[in-house]
Amino acid sequence: MLTDFFLYIAQGTAVTIGVTLVALPFGLAVGLLLALLYNYGGRWVSRAAGLYSLLMRGVPPVVLLFILYFILSGRLINLSPFWAGSLSLGLVSSAYQMEILRGALAAVGAGQMTAARAIGLTRLQAIRFVILPQAIRLAIPPWSNEASIVLKDSSLVYALGVPEILRRAQQLSATTGQPFLAFGAAALIYFALVFLTNRALDSLAERTKLPTQPV
Amino acid sequence: MDSALILQARNLTKRYGANIIFQDISLDVQKGETIVIIGPSGTGKSTLLRCLNLLTHVDSGQIFLEGEEITAPGINEDRVRQQIGMVFQNFLLFNHLTALDNVMLGLTKVRKLPKPQAHEKAMHELARVGLADRAGHYPGQLSGGQQQRVAIARALAMDPKVMLFDEPTSALDPELIGEVLGVMAQLARENMTMLVVTHEMGFAREVADRIVFMEKGHIVEQGAPDDLFERPQHARTREFLWKITELYGKKEKK
Amino acid sequence: MSAFIELFLRFLPDLLSGAAMTLLLTAEGLAAGFVLGLLAALGRTYGSKVWHALATAYIELFRGTPLLMQIFLLYYGLPGFGITLSREWAAFLALGLNSGAYQAEYLRGSILAIGEGQMIAGRAIGLSRWKTIWHIILPQALRLAIPAWANEPVSLLKSTAVVFLIAVPELMAKAKAIAAKTYDPIGAYLAAAVLYLVMVYLLDAFMKWMERKSLIPGLETK
Numbered sequence: 001m002l003t004d005f006f007l008y009i010a011q012g013t014a015v016t017i018g019v020t021l022v023a024l025p026f027g028l029a030v031g032l033l034l035a036l037l038y039n040y041g042g043r044w045v046s047r048a049a050g051l052y053s054l055l056m057r058g059v060p061p062v063v064l065l066f067i068l069y070f071i072l073s074g075r076l077i078n079l080s081p082f083w084a085g086s087l088s089l090g091l092v093s094s095a096y097q098m099e100i101l102r103g104a105l106a107a108v109g110a111g112q113m114t115a116a117r118a119i120g121l122t123r124l125q126a127i128r129f130v131i132l133p134q135a136i137r138l139a140i141p142p143w144s145n146e147a148s149i150v151l152k153d154s155s156l157v158y159a160l161g162v163p164e165i166l167r168r169a170q171q172l173s174a175t176t177g178q179p180f181l182a183f184g185a186a187a188l189i190y191f192a193l194v195f196l197t198n199r200a201l202d203s204l205a206e207r208t209k210l211p212t213q214p215v
Numbered sequence: 216m217d218s219a220l221i222l223q224a225r226n227l228t229k230r231y232g233a234n235i236i237f238q239d240i241s242l243d244v245q246k247g248e249t250i251v252i253i254g255p256s257g258t259g260k261s262t263l264l265r266c267l268n269l270l271t272h273v274d275s276g277q278i279f280l281e282g283e284e285i286t287a288p289g290i291n292e293d294r295v296r297q298q299i300g301m302v303f304q305n306f307l308l309f310n311h312l313t314a315l316d317n318v319m320l321g322l323t324k325v326r327k328l329p330k331p332q333a334h335e336k337a338m339h340e341l342a343r344v345g346l347a348d349r350a351g352h353y354p355g356q357l358s359g360g361q362q363q364r365v366a367i368a369r370a371l372a373m374d375p376k377v378m379l380f381d382e383p384t385s386a387l388d389p390e391l392i393g394e395v396l397g398v399m400a401q402l403a404r405e406n407m408t409m410l411v412v413t414h415e416m417g418f419a420r421e422v423a424d425r426i427v428f429m430e431k432g433h434i435v436e437q438g439a440p441d442d443l444f445e446r447p448q449h450a451r452t453r454e455f456l457w458k459i460t461e462l463y464g465k466k467e468k469k
Numbered sequence: 470m471s472a473f474i475e476l477f478l479r480f481l482p483d484l485l486s487g488a489a490m491t492l493l494l495t496a497e498g499l500a501a502g503f504v505l506g507l508l509a510a511l512g513r514t515y516g517s518k519v520w521h522a523l524a525t526a527y528i529e530l531f532r533g534t535p536l537l538m539q540i541f542l543l544y545y546g547l548p549g550f551g552i553t554l555s556r557e558w559a560a561f562l563a564l565g566l567n568s569g570a571y572q573a574e575y576l577r578g579s580i581l582a583i584g585e586g587q588m589i590a591g592r593a594i595g596l597s598r599w600k601t602i603w604h605i606i607l608p609q610a611l612r613l614a615i616p617a618w619a620n621e622p623v624s625l626l627k628s629t630a631v632v633f634l635i636a637v638p639e640l641m642a643k644a645k646a647i648a649a650k651t652y653d654p655i656g657a658y659l660a661a662a663v664l665y666l667v668m669v670y671l672l673d674a675f676m677k678w679m680e681r682k683s684l685i686p687g688l689e690t691k
Contacts, residue, residue, distance in 0.1 A: 066658045070655045152534070180550070297594065310685060352686075
């Protein structure tokens with residue numbers, strides 16, 4: 001009985017991980033593109049990217065999720081709830097990831113670009129070989145935070161009927177009459193997932209850290 | 216002579232783990248005396264001051280303030296600290312309070328003086344260190360020298376029986392050291408009892424009644440400034456004095 | 470476009486009453502979260518062993534799980550223990566507990582940044598440990614926390630949108646009702662989005678203004 005119970009929620013866990021693994025990389029790709037456009041694009045391109053970020057971050061994720069979901073699973077495009085939900089979450093996250101990467105790119109500084117151009121690299125080469133490798137390292141800690149936010153926000157696709165952890169817990173709660181047990185188990189799974197994600201990204205940050213002089 | 220004994224340290228020892236900071240230190244401080252403790256960095260001088268003020272606790276030994284053992288169990292440490300003022304290397308002013316409020320805080324919260332009296336007393340102490348006109352300034356708006364003088368006023372406001380100075384000028388730019396040493400020399404002339412850890416040899420010679428040379432957690436030698444500077448008894452003292460005059464200029468070399 | 474404006478204006482009174490509920494939930498959650506957050510932050514910095522452990526567990530659990538999950542646990546899970554909460558109470562409690570865990574981390578960071586030096590200086594003039602915390606550490610730590618903490622009101626306001634899933638009648642719930650009534654979900658949720666945007670920017674501007682007001686002279690460059 002108890003193993004069935006956990007097995008049932010575990011299937012939801014796979015869906016939660018699936019949603020996160022679609023949303024996070026999708027958000028990263030869009031966010032990186034926008035960050036590069038913001039920092040290195042022309043004036044209007046840069047402003048448009050800035051406006052996108054401002055609008056997306058000014059509205060609650062769940063509201064955006066609903067708007068985007070109804071667009072992505074409407075008459076023109078008709079995606080399944082899983083894909084519509086995951087891609088929508090990815091778009092929401094892209095604005096936040098853009099801000100993280102934009103900050104990191106700015107922190108690397110104009111001097112690095114000048115120095116790269118001075119040895120004859122093109123602008124794109126400078127971004128690719130000098131700026132990005134440094135910016136990505138700087139971005140890992142805040143990005144790690146965003147990763148756990150996306151993981152937690154994946155619970156919002158519950159509202160679209162996607163059978164992730166929370167939806168499974170709710171069904172279990174109804175069939176067993178043990179809501180506290182069902183949602184408690186879900187909480188433990190989330191906690192473990194967030195914990196593992198943070199650990200993994202912390203160790204990534206540690207391994208990619210540039211050597212410095214010991215203080 | 217015994218009646219004028221104000222602070223007495225008996226066989227003080229302090230360790231951090233296996234690391235001995237100082238060992239078996241005994242020191243008598245007479246009322247009105249200015250003692251300057253000199254010695255190489257990392258020889259436990261600052262820790263010794265902190266122990267005298269009970270900010271850190273000794274592992275063994277006793278400290279007496281006017282005959283009362285302040286290392287005894289059950290002693291009210293907050294009350295002891297009110298009576299022993301301390302000035303720190305990095306000032307440690309309360310950054311969210313103006314100079315005046317820095318000085319007033321102890322008066323209103325510890326000594327429970329009414330506001331008007333506390334204000335008057337604080338202004339008096341600020342005037343004493345020459346900063347009455349900076350009363351409304353925040354620490355961030357004051358120079359290092361001014362901050363340190365406010366810190367001195369803050370300690371003085373509690374009417375301490377003894378003042379401890381832990382390298383009060385080492386965090387200051389050279390041109391600001393003079394104003395702080397000036398205030399300290401003035402205090403010494405007013406017969407404040409002072410224990411000063413410093414590398415300012417000029418100040419030590421001119422102001423101190425007694426110099427204590429500490430090294431590796433021990434008091435190597437102590438005596439009147441002229442004796443210690445002119446006729447050091449120990450080779451280590453000579454070596455240290457030679458090094459420090461090299462470092463801080465030839466002024467003291469004769 | 471004109472259809473959207475028509476919908477927006479037609480349902481504006483409804484949407485505004487939802488927005489009022491959203492603001493109320495934000496204010497309540499923020500206040501409750503501040504008290505909880507301060508207690509947890511003090512527990513983690515200066516608290517006894519038990520207090521420290523409780524604070525750590527609270528912060529980690531509430532930061533490590535989704536808010537929606539916490540809402541469900543309180544709203545559906547607690548009745549099993551004989552504690553039945555109304556929708557509003559469940560939402561308020563969950564938002565307060567959740568925000569408290571985040572506020573604790575902002576406050577803890579700034580308490581640590583004040584550093585041991587200020588504690589030593591306070592003790593040196595004879596203040597007790599808790600008096601030093603109250604008069605010296607906290608006034609500075611709270612001000613230092615403002616720039617980071619200033620994100621929390623906006624973040625919490627956005628978080629409140631999920632409580633429509635237990636049918637608390639705030640802005641998102643109103644939008645959902647409008648969507649059902651008009652068969653125009655995109656228009657209905659866009660209308661809510663517009664109001665959320667307005668609230669978020671007003672709140673953000675207010676927090677920036679607060680930040681400027683709270684600077685300690687001379688300290689801003691450090």
